[in-house]
Amino acid sequence: MKITFKLNGRDEEWEVEPGANLLDVLRENGHTEVKRGCDTGDCGACTVLVDGVPRSSCTMMAGQAQGREITTIAGLGDALDPHPLQQAWVEVGAVQCGFCTPGMILSAKALLDEAPMPTEDQIKDALSGNLCRCTGYVKPIEAIKLTATRLNNDKGVTDA
């Protein structure tokens, strides 16, 4: 079957097997920035944004992407031109093995789009679907706070 959707801002038309899941299809098409950790929607390594909302791509049918806007970590930035969240993740030491990082940053992106100055509880809630075994979550949470402060300062909003 054919699906048309937007991927990281570009219009795409892909031929996919009916029943194929989105994670497989993304990775088979070279989007290995979406990582595979569990295949059951429990770890969050395969998180993508679907119309801005974080979803586990391993439990989505590829057909569900039809007409949607999918964002992977590659849609945020790369090593040479990082998104502020990626920049903060690196600066505070929130990247260890880095396998959960793309998914976690996407969850953080969705949070900051909704709540530009989130509370610690909002941050924890937003990351609750992303498992990490290396960092103990301490520095990822710090990275989100730092990004929020920076983005709000850029906008001229002072940190309350």
Next chain:
Amino acid sequence: MPDKDYPKLGVVGHSVKKVDAFGLAAGAPVFVADEIPRDCVYMAMVFSPHAHARILGIDASEALAMDGVLAVYTHKDVPRVIHTTAGQGYPEPSPYDTYMLDDKVRFVGDRVAAVVATDRHLVREAVKRVKVEYEVLDAVFDPREALKPGAPVIHDEPQARMPIPVTYDPKRNLAAHVEAIVGDVDAGERDADVVVEGYFYHHQYQHSPIEPHVCLAWPDPNGRLIIKTSTQVPFHVRRIVAARLGIPIRQIRVIKPRIGGGFGTKQEVLLEDIAGFAALQLKRPVLFEYNRTEELRSSRTRHAMYIRMRAGAKQDGSLSFIDMHAVMNTGAYGSHGLTVLSNTGSKTLPLYRWPNIRFIGDTAYTNLPVAGAYRGYGGTQGGFALEATMDELARKLGIDPVKFRRMNHIREGQTSPIFEALGEGKAGVPQTVNSCGLDACLDKGADAFGWDRPIPKRVDGPIRRGKGMVTLMQGSAIPDIDMGAASIKLNEDGSFNLLVGATDLGTGSDTVLAQIAAEVLHVPVEKVIVYSSDTDLTPFDVGAYASSTTYLSGMAVKKAAEKMRDRIFDVAARLSGVPVDELVLTDGAVQAGDKGLVTFERIGLSTLYEKDQQQLIATASHIVHQSPPPFSAHFAQVAVDTETGIIKVERYVAAVDCGQAINPALAEGQIEGAVVNGLSAALYEELRYNEKGALKNKDFDTYKIMGTMDLPRIRTILVPTHEPTGPFGAKSVSEICINGPMPVISNAVYDAVGIRLREAPFTPEKVLALLRDKGY
């Protein structure tokens, strides 16, 4: 503090950005499964549904008839070489008890046959079509039962053996036995004013790296076998795969790309042998990756352990004796079965000055999934029993637990007879503690936690609060066994390539090692380009385990960089005419007296292009004769819901002496990750089985690891000391803090409600049962 006594550091001691972090944060294709060759084929394993059975026959015809299925390998098709999967030094102190494929299976999830197909979904379908006939044998799951006469013998094959001369008796399911006796515990007990006694159970759980085991193997155009694998031990993989396949080591190249976490489970050779075999047979790239169920069930786990403790002290607070008896469950194979057991004593008992010690341990084979190396490595199991016992002694003596630790912990200039008595497969190495910041850890930790401020125990309704603390030690590398090496070469722009065998599995060791080289050579870290863990290109290193990389491999890097500095001085002397002893290293250049600066760029250009051309390159190796312990003090506050039995850890403070932290942010990350892993294990995680030994919680929905919602407030404090045998004063930091959460929760819950949690994990059911006994 070090700053006063040691030269000011320019790169070391600073939280420079992790050298691989931007690529990782961008999701770059840096993991094994991210770049699949076009002609790649896929392997999946037929796993045993029985805990103990003999394979009578395998019918693969239906699977082989499927379009796209290329091969089904059984024990009749592969080399029959008995070996160990444990990625340890040679000879490995683990029993040789594992074949690539065998005609017997020993746990639910053991290898039966390997299937290869052209598609990753197809191969899973084909696995289901392989028909296996079994003769089911009696199984045993409890290590105490397994050691009794008449228990089913799990390794009845006559070839099973230990490659080193230690006790090993598979006919009795005895995979290892350890004894260390110091003084006379009976006399110590007679002298003691108070004695506490109890048993502890440390359960089985799994490392759960977010990237499961994965390996890609292919033949190069000349028939050599290339293995790109998610491993902590590339050089051990090369050696063990060569032995298993019966091919020369020179025929194998192992490449370690970025690793999605390991924590010990990737210190095993679990996939590479059979993937490599298939790649050579089929002459195609073979990808073999575990799914989450396989990772939980068929990789490696924490060794479950029963520990019986007796310990005594005098009324003045001095210690009299300790008697520790451990029975460890290694599961169906004996990977790390001896050394985790010995570390249960050696990474805990030296912490305090016991005049009389008895440590006895047995490791039993059972028909459960296989245990192996796991961050903490015996220190976790032993630390639980020891620190809960110390808490009980302190309470019985009426001494504050912090004060009790202060009275008895080991100090600089002191030794413990355990260092010499307990080694890793041989006698240990005597050592004196050169650096110990434990008093400062206790001071700063207690202060940050507010230990002296009383906690209002009774809050609203059913909630009771309490506080607890523990002290901890670990080691840094394995003395007289481990070796790490590094090479460094100069480029014509004044940058350096640093080639290390050391294995960065996400810890940041590439960054830490680059910082050490940069410090010696007076350049910013950006000028040191690290390449690690490729058996064709980098020097040897034992790999990432035993808290060794910073301390051991770091010193190899420091020595290599110092040699490079001397080579640079030689060239600078020639170019400037100023004698070497008048030269001084400055930022990226040599100050040649009044002749001015000779830049590294000038030296690089000259040596590569101008005259008497040569590649400036230096290599150094390092071994260690001691394993300096890092030390730590942990404090926690818990809230116990006496109606539900749920424990909530509200606050956690970890103060850690890891010597000089080379990169403080990365050191903190090691501590925070270890603490949360320890909390998760203590409260939530446990591999659970049905009566036939089949794993019940086979995914992250039923096997819960800690997420953000359960997270306490965690405060990390680095307490600087200077370890004279480490690079720039560094010791290890990676493992120690996983040992804290279990005993600190047990101690805090006792403080809250007066029940002693001895069996982990501390589930609400167990807590409620004890609360009921207590009259709640």
